[in-house]
Amino acid sequence: MTEFENNQVESGNESMEAALDNFQEVKVGDIVKGEVLAIEDKQAIVGIEGAGVEGVVPAKELSTLPVEDINEAVKVGDVLELVVISAIGKDKENGSYLLSKRRLDAKKVWEDIEKDFQEGKIIEAPVTNVVKGGLVVDVGVRGFVPASMVEDHFVADFEDYKGKTLTFKIVEIEPSENRLILSHKAVVEAEKAKQKEALLADLYEGQEVEGKVARLTDFGAFVDLGGIDGLVHVSEISHGHVGKPSDVLSVGDTVNVRILSVDADKERVSLSIKDTLPGPWTNIEEQAAVGLSLIHI
Numbered sequence: 568m569t570e571f572e573n574n575q576v577e578s579g580n581e582s583m584e585a586a587l588d589n590f591q592e593v594k595v596g597d598i599v600k601g602e603v604l605a606i607e608d609k610q611a612i613v614g615i616e617g618a619g620v621e622g623v624v625p626a627k628e629l630s631t632l633p634v635e636d637i638n639e640a641v642k643v644g645d646v647l648e649l650v651v652i653s654a655i656g657k658d659k660e661n662g663s664y665l666l667s668k669r670r671l672d673a674k675k676v677w678e679d680i681e682k683d684f685q686e687g688k689i690i691e692a693p694v695t696n697v698v699k700g701g702l703v704v705d706v707g708v709r710g711f712v713p714a715s716m717v718e719d720h721f722v723a724d725f726e727d728y729k730g731k732t733l734t735f736k737i738v739e740i741e742p743s744e745n746r747l748i749l750s751h752k753a754v755v756e757a758e759k760a761k762q763k764e765a766l767l768a769d770l771y772e773g774q775e776v777e778g779k780v781a782r783l784t785d786f787g788a789f790v791d792l793g794g795i796d797g798l799v800h801v802s803e804i805s806h807g808h809v810g811k812p813s814d815v816l817s818v819g820d821t822v823n824v825r826i827l828s829v830d831a832d833k834e835r836v837s838l839s840i841k842d843t844l845p846g847p848w849t850n851i852e853e854q855a856a857v858g859l860s861l862i863h864i
Contacts, residue, residue: 779820
């Protein structure tokens with residue numbers, strides 16, 4: 568071999584060593600970028616940028632949602648951000664690293680949910696399944712709503728909730744255990760409390776409003792004023808004697824009431840039905856005049 572040829576070989580070796588030196592070492596847990604080189608049976612083969620090696624992304628590791636057709640989830644030429652799960656050998660045909668987009672996406676989702684939890688934000692998510700004991704929702708990761716946290720009233724069958732998008736308060740979060748507990752009931756209760764506060768602020772003594780009989784007791788009737796119940800004492804139902812409220816009222820009746828008092832701190836409203844009705848002495852002078860006229864006739 569001539570001196571020129573020796574120099575060429577040495578130069579080539581140095582270039583290869585330099586190229587190898589420029590390749591980054593890939594370790595488990597690294598966040599890498601990979602270009603999709605090929606799509607095979609339920610997996611994508613990617614070239615890891617800057618590493619000079621290939622990796623495999625199984626279909627189930629492409630998304631936090633189920634992947635039915637891998638060709639719809641990813642295309643050749645796509646560049647994906649991935650996390651290295653494990654080394655699987657040095658056979659480049661099958662890839663030398665197991666990679667996941669799903670786990671990286673889930674990590675980001677957990678970080679966002681953690682932030683929302685700390686800030687007390689209300690999140691929105693669709694119900695994907697109804698299981699024994701509650702609802703399963705998709706917030707990018709799996710969330711669970713216990714049956715007792717779905718509504719502020721009893722629900723016998725949750726099947727109608729499947730496919731609906733609801734608002735939730737984050738009750739408990741533990742990313743390391745993939746545990747996310749949510750409550751729709753807490754959102755409903757907070758909204759009702761806000762409505763009640765606004766309604767109480769608008770009510771005042773002497774005001775006449777319309778309501779609906781919500782409950783009947785021996786001592787009176789509770790009337791729903793549109794978010795808060797007021798009490799009509801049995802003595803305030805009629806100008807005549809009323810033995811039991813159920814003798815003259817039924818649940819669901821629409822009634823006009825006058826507000827006697829409002830205690831916003833205790834959320835108590837006292838009402839009167841009889842104050843909206845003509846009294847026994849109303850128009851007594853006119854009635855008396857008619858009576859005298861009849862006597863003279």
